[in-house]
Amino acid sequence: MxxxxxxxxxxxxxxxxxxxxxxxxxxxxxxxxxxxxxxxxxxxxxxxxxxxxxxxxxxxxxxxxxxxxxxxxxxxxxxxxxxxxxxxxxxxxxxxxxxxxAFEDVETIDGQPVVNLGYFNEEKTSILYASVDENDEIKYRVVDIKKKDK
The missing domain is CATH 1.10.1660.10 (Multidrug-efflux Transporter Regulator; Chain: A; Domain 2)
Incomplete structure (x- = not known):
C-alpha cells in the first residue's frame, strides 16, 4: 500500500x-x-x-x-x-x-525526520530516504534493510 x-x-x-x-x-x-x-x-x-x-x-x-x-x-x-x-x-x-x-512514509532516523521513498534497488534490499536540512537542502541516503532493522 x-x-x-x-x-x-x-x-x-x-x-x-x-x-x-x-x-x-x-x-x-x-x-x-x-x-x-x-x-x-x-x-x-x-x-x-x-x-x-x-x-x-x-x-x-x-x-x-x-x-x-x-x-x-x-x-x-x-x-x-x-x-x-x-x-x-x-x-x-x-x-x-x-x-x-514513491512516497511510503515519514520516519525518524537518528532523531531526524526522513521521507521513505521506497526501495532503492530491484532486489528490494535497500531503501532510499530523503530529508531537508536546516538550510533547506535536500539530503539523500540509502539504507540497507538489514542495517535498518537492527
Missing part, C-alpha cells in the same frame, strides 16, 4: 471543489470577461452549475487560471502563458503520480 494512502485513507478529489466565475475573478484578479475569453479560446473549461446555470470552475481550472495569470504578469503573451501553464500542469500531474507511488 502506498504511503499517501496511509496518511490520507480516503481519496481526496480536489476537482469536486468548484468556484463560481466571480469568485475566480476576485481570487485571481482577472476579470470575468477575461475568463470568458480564455474559455472561448479553449484555454480553460467551465462547467455549468445545475442550480444556478452559472459558470463554475474546478480546481484544475483554478490552477490553470493561476498559472496563466502568473505568466501574463511576467510579460508572456496569452498564447505563451497558456502553453507554459499547460506544460507545468502536465509536470504537476506527473509529480503527483510519482509521489502517490
Amino acid at each position: 502506498s504511503g499517501l494512502k496511509k496518511l490520507f485513507p480516503e481519496k481526496i478529489d480536489l476537482n469536486r471543489l468548484i468556484f463560481k466565475i466571480g469568485e475566480v475573478s476576485k481570487m485571481m484578479d482577472v476579470s470575468t470577461r477575461q475568463l470568458r475569453y480564455w474559455e472561448q479560446k479553449g484555454y480553460i473549461t467551465s462547467i455549468r452549475d445545475d442550480k444556478s446555470r452559472s459558470r463554475v470552475f474546478n480546481m484544475e481550472n483554478l490552477n490553470k487560471v493561476t498559472l496563466i495569470k502568473h505568466y501574463l504578469d511576467k510579460g508572456f503573451t496569452l498564447t505563451a502563458a497558456n502553453e507554459t501553464a499547460s506544460e507545468n500542469i502536465a509536470k504537476m500531474r506527473y509529480l503527483r503520480r510519482f509521489m502517490m507511488n
Whole structure:
C-alpha cells in the first residue's frame, strides 16, 4: 500500500471543489470577461452549475487560471502563458503520480525526520530516504534493510 494512502485513507478529489466565475475573478484578479475569453479560446473549461446555470470552475481550472495569470504578469503573451501553464500542469500531474507511488512514509532516523521513498534497488534490499536540512537542502541516503532493522 502506498504511503499517501496511509496518511490520507480516503481519496481526496480536489476537482469536486468548484468556484463560481466571480469568485475566480476576485481570487485571481482577472476579470470575468477575461475568463470568458480564455474559455472561448479553449484555454480553460467551465462547467455549468445545475442550480444556478452559472459558470463554475474546478480546481484544475483554478490552477490553470493561476498559472496563466502568473505568466501574463511576467510579460508572456496569452498564447505563451497558456502553453507554459499547460506544460507545468502536465509536470504537476506527473509529480503527483510519482509521489502517490514513491512516497511510503515519514520516519525518524537518528532523531531526524526522513521521507521513505521506497526501495532503492530491484532486489528490494535497500531503501532510499530523503530529508531537508536546516538550510533547506535536500539530503539523500540509502539504507540497507538489514542495517535498518537492527
